[in-house]
Amino acid sequence: MTVQTLRSSALLSCASLLWFAAAAGGMPSAAQRDLLMRQEASRQMGGGVTLTAAERRLDADLRRLKEREMSAAQFPPALHFFKARPLIRESPVFKLLQKMPKGGALHVHTSSLVGAEWLVKNVTYRPHCHVCFTWDNSVRFVFSERRPFPRWDCFYWQLLGTLRARIGDASGFDDSLMQHLTLFTEDPDGEYPSQEVVWEKFEKVFIAAAGLITHAPVLRDYFYRGLEELLQDNVMYLELRSGLSKTYELDGTVHDTAWTLRTFQEVTRRFVADHPDFLGARVIFSVHRALSVSEVKAAVKEAIQLQADFPDVVAGFDMVGREDSGRSLWYFRDALALPAELGVALPYFFHAGETDADGTDVDQNVLDALLFNTTRIGHGYALAHHPLAKELSRKRNVAVELCPISNQVLRLVSDLRNHPAAVLMSEGHPMVVSSDDPSLFGTTGLSYDFYEAFVGIGGLKANLGTLKELALNSIRFSSLPPHLKDKGLVMWQKKWDAFIFDHS
Known part of the structure; x- marks a missing residue:
């Protein structure tokens, strides 16, 4: 029987249970409540999966760990990922x-x-890699045996290895290049105040x-x-x-x-x-x-x-x-x-x-x-x-x-x-x-x-x-x-x- 079939069957059983409870009137029994809870759980993602004894032990450990994280002062999923990443x-x-x-x-x-x-530490260190900084605070890269011709978004190309050596601070320069190749920032709300900006x-x-x-x-x-x-x-x-x-x-x-x-x-x-x-x-x-x-x-x-x-x-x-x-x-x-x-x-x-x-x-x-x-x-x-x-x-x-x-x-x-x-x-x-x-x-x-x-x-x-x-x-x-x-x-x-x- 497939997971979807099990869920459909559970839905029918649930409907029957609710009808019975409504028809009977009075206080629902603990058994009825337990059955209702189990049937609802069977419908969720993974609800139709039968776990082995070993899997149930790991599941119990996972739940304890999750409860601990959910009670922490800073709950990672409630934070912007860039702030949550070190916690995760x-x-x-x-x-x-x-x-x-x-x-x-x-x-x-x-x-x-x-x-x-990897792109910065590996690829940009390869021979013939040229870089250009654009008017809108972005970068362009191209590999070429000679200096590339200027184009509408890049008027001045430089051999990246030469530029890195001239600046002297290779680590700082590489960090600045990585900022152009990722959205990561320590202040995501300030830097990306709207969907349009991000x-x-x-x-x-x-x-x-x-x-x-x-x-x-x-x-x-x-x-x-x-x-x-x-x-x-x-x-x-x-x-x-x-x-x-x-x-x-x-x-x-x-x-x-x-x-x-x-x-x-x-x-x-x-x-x-x-x-x-x-x-x-x-x-x-x-x-x-x-x-x-x-x-x-x-x-x-x-x-x-x-x-x-x-x-x-x-x-x-x-x-x-x-x-x-x-x-x-x-x-x-x-x-x-x-x-x-x-x-x-x-x-x-x-x-x-x-x-x-x-x-x-x-x-x-x-x-x-x-x-x-x-x-x-x-x-x-x-x-x-x-x-x-x-x-x-x-x-x-x-x-x-x-x-x-x-x-x-x-x-x-x-x-x-x-x-x-x-x-x-x-x-x-x-x-x-x-x-x-x-x-x-x-x-x-x-x-x-x-x-x-x-x-x-x-x-x-x-x-x-x-x-x-x-x-x-x-x-x-x-x-x-x-x-x-x-x-x-x-x-x-x-x-x-x-x-x-x-x-x-």
Whole structure:
């Protein structure tokens, strides 16, 4: 019997119980109350998971640790993540989550896959790296054998190694470069007073990193490093949102998107060969929602072709960028209807509901995503305000990709205990946990986001069964074909059993 079937059965039993209590009148019995509580608990995320004796012992320990953290003077999920991060690092719950096998990361963007420190300490020290400081307090990087020509946003390029030597304080200079490649600040409320301000910096970081990442030799190392950081955090699979940007060589040669995809494929194969306990990685081809309909139509056609050429690598298509300032999915309906008109299957993985602007055109993206048969919903922050969309996504088994730290840093929610996903988790809505843009938030892997989801959003109701179902969901709701999902579930279970043995 599936978890959803168990929940449906529990709902019917609950309705019968309430009818009986109302019909009987008088004081409800303790047995009735206990049954009601157990039936409600069975509906939450992880409520249908049966724990072994060893798992129950670890669950009891986890609850005690969580109770201690929830009673502390400073409760991390109630703080902005940038202030909470040092507290989380010292958390016994977090340290346990770091060791837990978390399955797959299904919502991560290419430009934020690898920590900013690696980009600065490794990539910017490579020969021929040039830097330019722009008029709007940002930076640009490019690798070139000679000084690059001036362009509209960069009038004066400098060889980065020469500049670093001239300044003399390499550590301080590197720290200043990292500030351009991350959103992290010790004063997040003062520096980012609104969504508009934080999104402006957010987009500047992506532009700044592009010149480093799209250099062909760097890209190979970058992909490999990204997989390493995931595996170090006990993540065994990746689905990467990527625009498959054109890459360049030192001599100026430019490679197309197919070259980028082949490089990703080759690096992934090499990494799996080096680390057999890693399942693999796939790409969700993504374009920005600021494009025109004709440009998106061309991108959809390209995605169809790329999926035909790389069926084991390309998972599908998505549209990225800030929803509140971008065009709605319905605006692009002619482009998004193209696969059906051509008689081909192109799975969609739409960002939708990453907004708190109730009732706007953008707020309807969660419904439009379902109209276009999205496979998963990226963020889905607004889903709790759309009962029909919530019902449809549950019936179709369309999982929400929950990215709690991203939602908080981008100012959709301040206290994560108030995140709408708390409602979804209490109802056992299909869900996975992911990190969105980890390098921008000063994280790696999934442990920080699992902590915020488990301790903050889930509260005391979330238990080891919750964690187990969330991890399993990341394989179940992945884009992998059935035989690889089965392989992934077997691999994960082996890791999980070892984790339980070590900690029970």
